[in-house]
Amino acid sequence: MNARRLARSGRMGALVVVALLSAASPRLASAQTEQEVARARALFIEGAERARQGRWEEARALYARSFAIKPAPITRYSLGVAQKETGRVADALASFRAFLAEPATPTTAPYAGPARQAIAALERRVGRATISVTPGHVGGLTLAMDGEPLRAASDQAVELDPGAHEIVARAPGFRDAAVQFRIDAGRSIELRIALTPETAAVHPIMDARGGLPPVAEASSASPDRTAPIVVMGVGAALFAGGAVLGLAGLDQASRAASRDGAEATAARTKGIVGDVLGGLGVATAGAGLFLLLKQPAPGPLRAGSVTPWWGPSGAGVALHL
Known part of the structure:
Protein backbone atom coordinates (compact mmCIF):
# COMPACT_ATOMS: atom_id res chain seq x y z
CA MET A 1 0.00 0.00 0.00
CA ASN A 2 1.45 3.39 -0.92
CA ALA A 3 1.81 6.41 1.36
CA ARG A 4 -1.40 8.03 0.06
CA ARG A 5 -3.56 5.02 0.94
CA LEU A 6 -1.86 4.73 4.33
CA ALA A 7 -2.52 8.41 5.04
CA ARG A 8 -6.16 7.95 3.93
CA SER A 9 -6.47 5.10 6.42
CA GLY A 10 -5.20 7.42 9.16
CA ARG A 11 -7.88 10.01 8.27
CA MET A 12 -10.59 7.33 8.29
CA GLY A 13 -9.35 6.30 11.72
CA ALA A 14 -9.98 9.84 12.96
CA LEU A 15 -13.73 9.54 12.31
CA VAL A 16 -13.87 6.10 13.88
CA VAL A 17 -12.08 7.05 17.07
CA VAL A 18 -14.29 10.13 17.59
CA ALA A 19 -17.38 7.95 17.69
CA LEU A 20 -15.56 5.35 19.78
CA LEU A 21 -14.46 7.87 22.41
CA SER A 22 -17.90 9.43 22.54
CA ALA A 23 -19.55 6.09 23.28
CA ALA A 24 -16.92 5.08 25.82
CA SER A 25 -16.86 8.30 27.82
CA PRO A 26 -19.16 7.12 30.66
CA ARG A 27 -17.05 3.99 31.26
CA LEU A 28 -13.75 5.92 31.12
CA ALA A 29 -14.81 8.48 33.67
CA SER A 30 -13.79 6.22 36.53
CA ALA A 31 -10.13 6.21 35.33
CA GLN A 32 -10.06 9.60 33.61
CA THR A 33 -12.17 12.69 33.98
CA GLU A 34 -14.66 13.58 31.30
CA GLN A 35 -12.62 16.73 30.65
CA GLU A 36 -9.48 14.67 29.93
CA VAL A 37 -11.33 12.40 27.53
CA ALA A 38 -12.90 15.38 25.81
CA ARG A 39 -9.48 17.03 25.53
CA ALA A 40 -7.95 13.90 23.99
CA ARG A 41 -10.82 13.70 21.50
CA ALA A 42 -10.46 17.37 20.56
CA LEU A 43 -6.70 17.00 20.01
CA PHE A 44 -7.27 13.93 17.86
CA ILE A 45 -9.86 15.70 15.71
CA GLU A 46 -7.52 18.67 15.27
CA GLY A 47 -4.66 16.33 14.36
CA ALA A 48 -6.82 14.54 11.79
CA GLU A 49 -7.66 17.89 10.20
CA ARG A 50 -3.97 18.80 9.97
CA ALA A 51 -3.27 15.39 8.40
CA ARG A 52 -6.03 15.97 5.82
CA GLN A 53 -4.29 19.25 4.91
CA GLY A 54 -0.90 17.55 4.63
CA ARG A 55 0.50 19.43 7.65
CA TRP A 56 2.08 16.32 9.07
CA GLU A 57 4.42 17.88 11.62
CA GLU A 58 1.48 19.57 13.32
CA ALA A 59 -0.61 16.40 13.04
CA ARG A 60 2.13 14.34 14.67
CA ALA A 61 2.41 16.74 17.62
CA LEU A 62 -1.37 16.76 18.13
CA TYR A 63 -1.67 12.97 17.91
CA ALA A 64 1.16 12.61 20.44
CA ARG A 65 -0.55 14.95 22.89
CA SER A 66 -3.86 13.13 22.47
CA PHE A 67 -2.20 9.74 23.01
CA ALA A 68 -0.45 11.00 26.16
CA ILE A 69 -3.88 11.79 27.64
CA LYS A 70 -5.77 8.76 26.31
CA PRO A 71 -3.63 5.98 24.73
CA ALA A 72 -6.25 4.70 22.28
CA PRO A 73 -5.15 2.14 19.64
CA ILE A 74 -6.46 4.20 16.71
CA THR A 75 -4.61 7.24 18.03
CA ARG A 76 -1.44 5.16 18.13
CA TYR A 77 -2.02 4.03 14.54
CA SER A 78 -2.64 7.63 13.38
CA LEU A 79 0.50 8.75 15.23
CA GLY A 80 2.47 6.08 13.34
CA VAL A 81 1.16 7.43 10.03
CA ALA A 82 2.22 10.98 10.96
CA GLN A 83 5.63 9.80 12.15
CA LYS A 84 6.15 7.96 8.86
CA GLU A 85 5.15 11.03 6.84
CA THR A 86 7.60 13.25 8.78
CA GLY A 87 10.58 10.90 8.33
CA ARG A 88 10.63 9.49 11.87
CA VAL A 89 10.81 5.97 10.55
CA ALA A 90 12.09 4.33 13.75
CA ASP A 91 9.30 5.89 15.83
CA ALA A 92 6.70 4.98 13.20
CA LEU A 93 7.90 1.39 13.17
CA ALA A 94 7.54 1.21 16.97
CA SER A 95 4.03 2.74 16.80
CA PHE A 96 2.75 0.29 14.18
CA ARG A 97 4.21 -2.68 16.06
CA ALA A 98 2.58 -1.52 19.29
CA PHE A 99 -0.72 -1.07 17.44
CA LEU A 100 -0.64 -4.66 16.19
CA ALA A 101 0.26 -5.88 19.69
CA GLU A 102 -3.06 -4.53 21.00
CA PRO A 103 -6.02 -6.96 21.15
CA ALA A 104 -7.90 -6.76 17.86
CA THR A 105 -11.38 -5.21 17.90
CA PRO A 106 -13.95 -4.61 15.16
CA THR A 107 -12.78 -0.98 15.14
CA THR A 108 -9.06 -1.67 14.78
CA ALA A 109 -9.26 -4.75 12.51
CA PRO A 110 -9.47 -2.75 9.22
CA TYR A 111 -6.14 -1.10 10.02
CA ALA A 112 -4.21 -4.28 10.80
CA GLY A 113 -3.36 -4.92 7.14
CA PRO A 114 -2.09 -1.40 6.41
CA ALA A 115 -0.05 -1.51 9.62
CA ARG A 116 1.66 -4.77 8.58
CA GLN A 117 2.45 -3.35 5.14
CA ALA A 118 3.86 -0.19 6.73
CA ILE A 119 6.06 -2.29 9.03
CA ALA A 120 7.43 -4.29 6.07
CA ALA A 121 8.35 -1.07 4.26
CA LEU A 122 9.81 0.70 7.29
CA GLU A 123 12.01 -2.24 8.30
CA ARG A 124 13.94 -1.68 5.06
CA ARG A 125 14.41 2.01 5.81
CA VAL A 126 15.74 2.02 9.36
CA VAL A 202 44.25 11.00 39.79
CA HIS A 203 45.83 8.21 41.84
CA PRO A 204 49.42 7.16 40.92
CA ILE A 205 50.09 3.51 40.15
CA MET A 206 52.16 1.68 42.77
CA ASP A 207 55.08 -0.46 41.68
CA ALA A 208 55.58 -4.12 42.68
CA ARG A 209 57.39 -3.14 45.92
CA GLY A 210 54.59 -0.88 47.08
CA GLY A 211 56.39 2.38 46.33
CA LEU A 212 55.73 5.05 43.79
CA PRO A 213 57.25 4.55 40.35
CA PRO A 214 60.29 6.70 39.50
CA VAL A 215 59.64 10.03 37.85
CA ALA A 216 60.48 9.96 34.16
CA GLU A 217 63.36 12.20 33.15
CA ALA A 218 61.72 13.42 30.01
CA SER A 219 59.11 16.10 30.51
CA SER A 220 55.71 15.70 28.87
CA ALA A 221 55.43 19.47 28.40
CA SER A 222 56.00 20.94 24.97
CA PRO A 223 59.71 21.80 24.38
CA ASP A 224 60.78 25.46 24.24
CA ARG A 225 61.71 26.24 20.64
CA THR A 226 62.48 29.94 21.24
CA ALA A 227 66.30 29.65 21.38
CA PRO A 228 66.72 27.60 18.17
CA ILE A 229 64.43 29.95 16.28
CA VAL A 230 66.37 33.00 17.52
CA VAL A 231 69.67 31.39 16.42
CA MET A 232 68.21 30.67 12.97
CA GLY A 233 67.03 34.30 12.76
CA VAL A 234 70.51 35.64 13.60
CA GLY A 235 72.04 33.37 10.95
CA ALA A 236 69.57 34.61 8.35
CA ALA A 237 70.37 38.24 9.24
CA LEU A 238 74.13 37.64 8.93
CA PHE A 239 73.69 35.95 5.58
CA ALA A 240 71.52 38.81 4.30
CA GLY A 241 74.05 41.41 5.50
CA GLY A 242 76.92 39.56 3.83
CA ALA A 243 75.00 39.32 0.58
CA VAL A 244 74.25 43.06 0.57
CA LEU A 245 77.87 43.95 1.36
CA GLY A 246 79.21 41.60 -1.32
CA LEU A 247 76.89 43.05 -3.96
CA ALA A 248 77.98 46.56 -2.98
CA GLY A 249 81.63 45.53 -3.40
CA LEU A 250 80.96 44.12 -6.88
CA ASP A 251 79.19 47.32 -7.90
CA GLN A 252 82.05 49.50 -6.60
CA ALA A 253 84.65 47.33 -8.35
CA SER A 254 82.84 47.68 -11.69
CA ARG A 255 82.97 51.48 -11.36
CA ALA A 256 86.66 51.69 -10.25
CA ALA A 257 89.03 53.57 -12.60
CA SER A 258 91.74 50.93 -12.25
CA ARG A 259 92.34 47.58 -10.53
CA ASP A 260 95.10 48.90 -8.28
CA GLY A 261 93.62 52.12 -6.99
CA ALA A 262 92.10 52.88 -3.62
CA GLU A 263 88.57 52.40 -4.90
CA ALA A 264 89.35 48.89 -6.18
CA THR A 265 91.00 47.96 -2.88
CA ALA A 266 87.90 49.10 -0.94
CA ALA A 267 85.66 47.07 -3.25
CA ARG A 268 87.71 43.92 -2.68
CA THR A 269 87.56 44.48 1.10
CA LYS A 270 83.77 44.71 0.97
CA GLY A 271 83.62 41.50 -1.05
CA ILE A 272 85.80 39.61 1.42
CA VAL A 273 83.81 40.84 4.44
CA GLY A 274 80.55 39.99 2.66
CA ASP A 275 81.74 36.42 1.99
CA VAL A 276 82.75 35.98 5.62
CA LEU A 277 79.41 37.27 6.90
CA GLY A 278 77.48 35.11 4.44
CA GLY A 279 79.37 31.98 5.48
CA LEU A 280 78.93 32.79 9.16
CA GLY A 281 75.21 33.31 8.58
CA VAL A 282 74.82 29.92 6.89
CA ALA A 283 76.68 28.21 9.76
CA THR A 284 74.61 29.98 12.42
CA ALA A 285 71.29 29.16 10.74
CA GLY A 286 72.36 25.54 10.37
CA ALA A 287 73.20 25.35 14.09
CA GLY A 288 69.75 26.72 14.95
CA LEU A 289 68.07 24.18 12.67
CA PHE A 290 70.07 21.37 14.28
CA LEU A 291 68.96 22.46 17.76
CA LEU A 292 65.36 22.66 16.63
CA LEU A 293 65.33 19.16 15.11
CA LYS A 294 67.14 17.69 18.12
CA GLN A 295 64.37 18.64 20.56
CA PRO A 296 61.90 15.87 21.51
CA ALA A 297 58.42 15.86 20.05
CA PRO A 298 55.52 16.98 22.27
CA GLY A 299 53.99 14.25 24.44
CA PRO A 300 50.45 12.93 23.97
CA LEU A 301 47.46 14.96 25.14
CA ARG A 302 46.19 13.94 28.56
CA ALA A 303 42.85 15.74 28.69
CA GLY A 304 41.03 13.25 26.42
CA SER A 305 41.35 11.11 23.36
CA VAL A 306 39.52 10.84 20.05
CA THR A 307 39.49 7.52 18.24
CA PRO A 308 38.26 7.45 14.62
CA TRP A 309 36.43 4.41 13.23
CA TRP A 310 34.92 3.50 9.91
CA GLY A 311 33.13 0.62 8.23
CA PRO A 312 31.20 -0.33 5.08
CA SER A 313 27.96 1.29 6.30
CA GLY A 314 29.13 4.30 8.31
CA ALA A 315 31.91 6.18 10.04
CA GLY A 316 32.44 8.30 13.13
CA VAL A 317 34.72 9.15 16.04
CA ALA A 318 34.74 7.99 19.63
CA LEU A 319 35.36 10.82 22.10
CA HIS A 320 36.42 10.05 25.69
CA LEU A 321 35.53 13.04 27.88
Whole structure:
Protein backbone atom coordinates (compact mmCIF):
# COMPACT_ATOMS: atom_id res chain seq x y z
CA MET A 1 0.00 0.00 0.00
CA ASN A 2 1.45 3.39 -0.92
CA ALA A 3 1.81 6.41 1.36
CA ARG A 4 -1.40 8.03 0.06
CA ARG A 5 -3.56 5.02 0.94
CA LEU A 6 -1.86 4.73 4.33
CA ALA A 7 -2.52 8.41 5.04
CA ARG A 8 -6.16 7.95 3.93
CA SER A 9 -6.47 5.10 6.42
CA GLY A 10 -5.20 7.42 9.16
CA ARG A 11 -7.88 10.01 8.27
CA MET A 12 -10.59 7.33 8.29
CA GLY A 13 -9.35 6.30 11.72
CA ALA A 14 -9.98 9.84 12.96
CA LEU A 15 -13.73 9.54 12.31
CA VAL A 16 -13.87 6.10 13.88
CA VAL A 17 -12.08 7.05 17.07
CA VAL A 18 -14.29 10.13 17.59
CA ALA A 19 -17.38 7.95 17.69
CA LEU A 20 -15.56 5.35 19.78
CA LEU A 21 -14.46 7.87 22.41
CA SER A 22 -17.90 9.43 22.54
CA ALA A 23 -19.55 6.09 23.28
CA ALA A 24 -16.92 5.08 25.82
CA SER A 25 -16.86 8.30 27.82
CA PRO A 26 -19.16 7.12 30.66
CA ARG A 27 -17.05 3.99 31.26
CA LEU A 28 -13.75 5.92 31.12
CA ALA A 29 -14.81 8.48 33.67
CA SER A 30 -13.79 6.22 36.53
CA ALA A 31 -10.13 6.21 35.33
CA GLN A 32 -10.06 9.60 33.61
CA THR A 33 -12.17 12.69 33.98
CA GLU A 34 -14.66 13.58 31.30
CA GLN A 35 -12.62 16.73 30.65
CA GLU A 36 -9.48 14.67 29.93
CA VAL A 37 -11.33 12.40 27.53
CA ALA A 38 -12.90 15.38 25.81
CA ARG A 39 -9.48 17.03 25.53
CA ALA A 40 -7.95 13.90 23.99
CA ARG A 41 -10.82 13.70 21.50
CA ALA A 42 -10.46 17.37 20.56
CA LEU A 43 -6.70 17.00 20.01
CA PHE A 44 -7.27 13.93 17.86
CA ILE A 45 -9.86 15.70 15.71
CA GLU A 46 -7.52 18.67 15.27
CA GLY A 47 -4.66 16.33 14.36
CA ALA A 48 -6.82 14.54 11.79
CA GLU A 49 -7.66 17.89 10.20
CA ARG A 50 -3.97 18.80 9.97
CA ALA A 51 -3.27 15.39 8.40
CA ARG A 52 -6.03 15.97 5.82
CA GLN A 53 -4.29 19.25 4.91
CA GLY A 54 -0.90 17.55 4.63
CA ARG A 55 0.50 19.43 7.65
CA TRP A 56 2.08 16.32 9.07
CA GLU A 57 4.42 17.88 11.62
CA GLU A 58 1.48 19.57 13.32
CA ALA A 59 -0.61 16.40 13.04
CA ARG A 60 2.13 14.34 14.67
CA ALA A 61 2.41 16.74 17.62
CA LEU A 62 -1.37 16.76 18.13
CA TYR A 63 -1.67 12.97 17.91
CA ALA A 64 1.16 12.61 20.44
CA ARG A 65 -0.55 14.95 22.89
CA SER A 66 -3.86 13.13 22.47
CA PHE A 67 -2.20 9.74 23.01
CA ALA A 68 -0.45 11.00 26.16
CA ILE A 69 -3.88 11.79 27.64
CA LYS A 70 -5.77 8.76 26.31
CA PRO A 71 -3.63 5.98 24.73
CA ALA A 72 -6.25 4.70 22.28
CA PRO A 73 -5.15 2.14 19.64
CA ILE A 74 -6.46 4.20 16.71
CA THR A 75 -4.61 7.24 18.03
CA ARG A 76 -1.44 5.16 18.13
CA TYR A 77 -2.02 4.03 14.54
CA SER A 78 -2.64 7.63 13.38
CA LEU A 79 0.50 8.75 15.23
CA GLY A 80 2.47 6.08 13.34
CA VAL A 81 1.16 7.43 10.03
CA ALA A 82 2.22 10.98 10.96
CA GLN A 83 5.63 9.80 12.15
CA LYS A 84 6.15 7.96 8.86
CA GLU A 85 5.15 11.03 6.84
CA THR A 86 7.60 13.25 8.78
CA GLY A 87 10.58 10.90 8.33
CA ARG A 88 10.63 9.49 11.87
CA VAL A 89 10.81 5.97 10.55
CA ALA A 90 12.09 4.33 13.75
CA ASP A 91 9.30 5.89 15.83
CA ALA A 92 6.70 4.98 13.20
CA LEU A 93 7.90 1.39 13.17
CA ALA A 94 7.54 1.21 16.97
CA SER A 95 4.03 2.74 16.80
CA PHE A 96 2.75 0.29 14.18
CA ARG A 97 4.21 -2.68 16.06
CA ALA A 98 2.58 -1.52 19.29
CA PHE A 99 -0.72 -1.07 17.44
CA LEU A 100 -0.64 -4.66 16.19
CA ALA A 101 0.26 -5.88 19.69
CA GLU A 102 -3.06 -4.53 21.00
CA PRO A 103 -6.02 -6.96 21.15
CA ALA A 104 -7.90 -6.76 17.86
CA THR A 105 -11.38 -5.21 17.90
CA PRO A 106 -13.95 -4.61 15.16
CA THR A 107 -12.78 -0.98 15.14
CA THR A 108 -9.06 -1.67 14.78
CA ALA A 109 -9.26 -4.75 12.51
CA PRO A 110 -9.47 -2.75 9.22
CA TYR A 111 -6.14 -1.10 10.02
CA ALA A 112 -4.21 -4.28 10.80
CA GLY A 113 -3.36 -4.92 7.14
CA PRO A 114 -2.09 -1.40 6.41
CA ALA A 115 -0.05 -1.51 9.62
CA ARG A 116 1.66 -4.77 8.58
CA GLN A 117 2.45 -3.35 5.14
CA ALA A 118 3.86 -0.19 6.73
CA ILE A 119 6.06 -2.29 9.03
CA ALA A 120 7.43 -4.29 6.07
CA ALA A 121 8.35 -1.07 4.26
CA LEU A 122 9.81 0.70 7.29
CA GLU A 123 12.01 -2.24 8.30
CA ARG A 124 13.94 -1.68 5.06
CA ARG A 125 14.41 2.01 5.81
CA VAL A 126 15.74 2.02 9.36
CA GLY A 127 19.38 1.58 10.35
CA ARG A 128 20.46 -0.71 13.16
CA ALA A 129 23.29 -0.12 15.62
CA THR A 130 24.59 -2.63 18.15
CA ILE A 131 26.15 -0.80 21.10
CA SER A 132 28.94 -2.49 23.05
CA VAL A 133 30.18 -0.80 26.25
CA THR A 134 33.40 -1.81 28.00
CA PRO A 135 33.98 -2.71 30.73
CA GLY A 136 30.87 -4.87 30.76
CA HIS A 137 28.27 -5.11 33.53
CA VAL A 138 28.90 -1.59 34.84
CA GLY A 139 26.45 -0.63 37.57
CA GLY A 140 24.28 2.40 36.88
CA LEU A 141 25.11 2.53 33.17
CA THR A 142 22.82 4.83 31.15
CA LEU A 143 22.77 5.54 27.43
CA ALA A 144 21.38 8.59 25.64
CA MET A 145 20.73 8.86 21.91
CA ASP A 146 20.71 12.39 20.48
CA GLY A 147 20.04 13.78 23.97
CA GLU A 148 17.13 11.42 24.74
CA PRO A 149 17.34 8.44 27.15
CA LEU A 150 17.89 5.19 25.27
CA ARG A 151 16.08 2.15 26.62
CA ALA A 152 18.61 -0.40 25.44
CA ALA A 153 21.26 -2.46 27.17
CA SER A 154 24.83 -3.01 26.06
CA ASP A 155 25.18 -5.44 23.11
CA GLN A 156 21.55 -4.82 22.14
CA ALA A 157 20.67 -3.59 18.65
CA VAL A 158 18.61 -0.41 18.33
CA GLU A 159 16.74 0.86 15.27
CA LEU A 160 17.54 4.39 14.13
CA ASP A 161 16.52 6.90 11.50
CA PRO A 162 19.15 7.18 8.73
CA GLY A 163 21.56 10.07 9.24
CA ALA A 164 23.87 11.47 11.92
CA HIS A 165 23.52 10.48 15.58
CA GLU A 166 25.36 10.67 18.90
CA ILE A 167 25.36 8.17 21.75
CA VAL A 168 26.58 9.18 25.22
CA ALA A 169 27.36 6.55 27.87
CA ARG A 170 27.41 7.48 31.57
CA ALA A 171 28.15 5.42 34.66
CA PRO A 172 29.08 6.27 38.27
CA GLY A 173 32.85 6.36 38.72
CA PHE A 174 33.56 6.73 34.99
CA ARG A 175 34.05 9.63 32.63
CA ASP A 176 31.29 10.25 30.11
CA ALA A 177 32.04 8.73 26.70
CA ALA A 178 30.39 9.85 23.45
CA VAL A 179 30.31 8.37 19.95
CA GLN A 180 29.24 10.35 16.88
CA PHE A 181 28.35 8.37 13.77
CA ARG A 182 26.29 8.20 10.59
CA ILE A 183 24.15 5.30 9.45
CA ASP A 184 22.49 4.54 6.12
CA ALA A 185 19.00 3.15 5.53
CA GLY A 186 18.87 -0.63 5.85
CA ARG A 187 22.43 -0.87 7.20
CA SER A 188 23.75 -2.36 10.44
CA ILE A 189 26.84 -1.21 12.35
CA GLU A 190 28.58 -2.00 15.62
CA LEU A 191 29.52 0.79 18.04
CA ARG A 192 32.16 0.25 20.73
CA ILE A 193 32.25 2.66 23.66
CA ALA A 194 35.11 2.44 26.19
CA LEU A 195 34.52 3.95 29.63
CA THR A 196 37.54 5.35 31.48
CA PRO A 197 37.56 5.35 35.30
CA GLU A 198 37.56 8.83 36.81
CA THR A 199 40.35 7.85 39.23
CA ALA A 200 42.71 6.60 36.50
CA ALA A 201 44.49 9.98 36.12
CA VAL A 202 44.25 11.00 39.79
CA HIS A 203 45.83 8.21 41.84
CA PRO A 204 49.42 7.16 40.92
CA ILE A 205 50.09 3.51 40.15
CA MET A 206 52.16 1.68 42.77
CA ASP A 207 55.08 -0.46 41.68
CA ALA A 208 55.58 -4.12 42.68
CA ARG A 209 57.39 -3.14 45.92
CA GLY A 210 54.59 -0.88 47.08
CA GLY A 211 56.39 2.38 46.33
CA LEU A 212 55.73 5.05 43.79
CA PRO A 213 57.25 4.55 40.35
CA PRO A 214 60.29 6.70 39.50
CA VAL A 215 59.64 10.03 37.85
CA ALA A 216 60.48 9.96 34.16
CA GLU A 217 63.36 12.20 33.15
CA ALA A 218 61.72 13.42 30.01
CA SER A 219 59.11 16.10 30.51
CA SER A 220 55.71 15.70 28.87
CA ALA A 221 55.43 19.47 28.40
CA SER A 222 56.00 20.94 24.97
CA PRO A 223 59.71 21.80 24.38
CA ASP A 224 60.78 25.46 24.24
CA ARG A 225 61.71 26.24 20.64
CA THR A 226 62.48 29.94 21.24
CA ALA A 227 66.30 29.65 21.38
CA PRO A 228 66.72 27.60 18.17
CA ILE A 229 64.43 29.95 16.28
CA VAL A 230 66.37 33.00 17.52
CA VAL A 231 69.67 31.39 16.42
CA MET A 232 68.21 30.67 12.97
CA GLY A 233 67.03 34.30 12.76
CA VAL A 234 70.51 35.64 13.60
CA GLY A 235 72.04 33.37 10.95
CA ALA A 236 69.57 34.61 8.35
CA ALA A 237 70.37 38.24 9.24
CA LEU A 238 74.13 37.64 8.93
CA PHE A 239 73.69 35.95 5.58
CA ALA A 240 71.52 38.81 4.30
CA GLY A 241 74.05 41.41 5.50
CA GLY A 242 76.92 39.56 3.83
CA ALA A 243 75.00 39.32 0.58
CA VAL A 244 74.25 43.06 0.57
CA LEU A 245 77.87 43.95 1.36
CA GLY A 246 79.21 41.60 -1.32
CA LEU A 247 76.89 43.05 -3.96
CA ALA A 248 77.98 46.56 -2.98
CA GLY A 249 81.63 45.53 -3.40
CA LEU A 250 80.96 44.12 -6.88
CA ASP A 251 79.19 47.32 -7.90
CA GLN A 252 82.05 49.50 -6.60
CA ALA A 253 84.65 47.33 -8.35
CA SER A 254 82.84 47.68 -11.69
CA ARG A 255 82.97 51.48 -11.36
CA ALA A 256 86.66 51.69 -10.25
CA ALA A 257 89.03 53.57 -12.60
CA SER A 258 91.74 50.93 -12.25
CA ARG A 259 92.34 47.58 -10.53
CA ASP A 260 95.10 48.90 -8.28
CA GLY A 261 93.62 52.12 -6.99
CA ALA A 262 92.10 52.88 -3.62
CA GLU A 263 88.57 52.40 -4.90
CA ALA A 264 89.35 48.89 -6.18
CA THR A 265 91.00 47.96 -2.88
CA ALA A 266 87.90 49.10 -0.94
CA ALA A 267 85.66 47.07 -3.25
CA ARG A 268 87.71 43.92 -2.68
CA THR A 269 87.56 44.48 1.10
CA LYS A 270 83.77 44.71 0.97
CA GLY A 271 83.62 41.50 -1.05
CA ILE A 272 85.80 39.61 1.42
CA VAL A 273 83.81 40.84 4.44
CA GLY A 274 80.55 39.99 2.66
CA ASP A 275 81.74 36.42 1.99
CA VAL A 276 82.75 35.98 5.62
CA LEU A 277 79.41 37.27 6.90
CA GLY A 278 77.48 35.11 4.44
CA GLY A 279 79.37 31.98 5.48
CA LEU A 280 78.93 32.79 9.16
CA GLY A 281 75.21 33.31 8.58
CA VAL A 282 74.82 29.92 6.89
CA ALA A 283 76.68 28.21 9.76
CA THR A 284 74.61 29.98 12.42
CA ALA A 285 71.29 29.16 10.74
CA GLY A 286 72.36 25.54 10.37
CA ALA A 287 73.20 25.35 14.09
CA GLY A 288 69.75 26.72 14.95
CA LEU A 289 68.07 24.18 12.67
CA PHE A 290 70.07 21.37 14.28
CA LEU A 291 68.96 22.46 17.76
CA LEU A 292 65.36 22.66 16.63
CA LEU A 293 65.33 19.16 15.11
CA LYS A 294 67.14 17.69 18.12
CA GLN A 295 64.37 18.64 20.56
CA PRO A 296 61.90 15.87 21.51
CA ALA A 297 58.42 15.86 20.05
CA PRO A 298 55.52 16.98 22.27
CA GLY A 299 53.99 14.25 24.44
CA PRO A 300 50.45 12.93 23.97
CA LEU A 301 47.46 14.96 25.14
CA ARG A 302 46.19 13.94 28.56
CA ALA A 303 42.85 15.74 28.69
CA GLY A 304 41.03 13.25 26.42
CA SER A 305 41.35 11.11 23.36
CA VAL A 306 39.52 10.84 20.05
CA THR A 307 39.49 7.52 18.24
CA PRO A 308 38.26 7.45 14.62
CA TRP A 309 36.43 4.41 13.23
CA TRP A 310 34.92 3.50 9.91
CA GLY A 311 33.13 0.62 8.23
CA PRO A 312 31.20 -0.33 5.08
CA SER A 313 27.96 1.29 6.30
CA GLY A 314 29.13 4.30 8.31
CA ALA A 315 31.91 6.18 10.04
CA GLY A 316 32.44 8.30 13.13
CA VAL A 317 34.72 9.15 16.04
CA ALA A 318 34.74 7.99 19.63
CA LEU A 319 35.36 10.82 22.10
CA HIS A 320 36.42 10.05 25.69
CA LEU A 321 35.53 13.04 27.88
